[in-house]
Amino acid sequence: MPLSIPSPKLQIPLEPLTPASFAPYGTVIENPTRFPHHTSTVESITANQGSATKYLDVTLITNFYDSAPSRKPAKSVMNMFVCAPRKLRSRPANAAKPGTSKKLFDVKILERHPFTSQTFIPLGLSPDDKHTKYLVIVAPTLPLPKGSNPRPPFPEAAPKPKRNLFGLFSRTQSSPFTNSNESAYGASADSKAKPGPTSRPKGTGLPELTGIKAFLATGNQAVTYSAGTWHAPMVVLGNEKIDFVVVQYANGVGLEDCQEVIFSDDSEGITIELDEIDGEIKESAITAKAKL
Secondary structure, three states: OOEEEOOOOEEEOEEEOOHHHHOOOEEEEOOHHHOOOOOOOOOEEEEOOOOEEEEOOOOOOOEOHHHOOOOOOOEEEEEEEEEOEOOOEEEOOOOOOOOEEEEEEEEOEEEEOOOEOEEEEEEOOOOOOOOOEEEEEEEOEOOOOOOOOOOOOOOOOOOOOOOOHHHHHHOOOEOOOOOOOEEOOOOEOOOOOOOOOOOOOOOOOOEOHHHOEEEEEOOOOEEEEOOOOEEOOOEEEOOOOEEEEEEEEEOOOHHHHOEEEEEOOOOOOEEEEEEEEOOEEEOOOOOOOOEO
């Protein structure tokens, strides 16, 4: 069963989804040439007899199940989620701006996948569709209080590597806790840094609710949540369903695959405020930090 925790009263501003703003939580997958904000140094090569540009390692799928308590191995899985639009609460229209209204989405649950990253790829949604978008809602992780027992299943901290002359000079020792090229010394063994969630999973504690962030994604953006990142289930906005292909690892052990918290307060708690202008959902005009 999900853990029930009280919810503070928070109003979260909505931000545009960019690789830089989402970096603490995972990866944004998008065509760099179509986004002026994209500053990624993703390596690219020519492919398909010169008719295509291939961007390398746009995200990395990580698997930490070898350190799960059950030791049950995981397999890579690819599922489809057909997500219907969510119901939003309305606030009175702004009389000074005809066609403009405020919408609210109530955040009632967060989840995390402690041993795997999780990638959501929208299908069939035009980047020019201004009326069908989705929210990406994430939260930082609090440290686990000392003496907490029982603790949730979570990867143990990586052991301090044994130093030897070969490792010191080559720095190519691979970490036994990831499937990536990250070295045991915490730096990539490649000369070029790879994008994506290559670091250890986030901390073992509950979500830090005062640090929740909400991003507005368009149809030509996919996201990867890094392992252990607290996030809300997918929130589709508009009138149409969105089909998402979801790629992750799983081993079939409930609390190792997914951990959830629900908010017990039935009154208005954590809300995301959106602007609807002539039927198009846009980022909120609120620029201040979320306030208690």
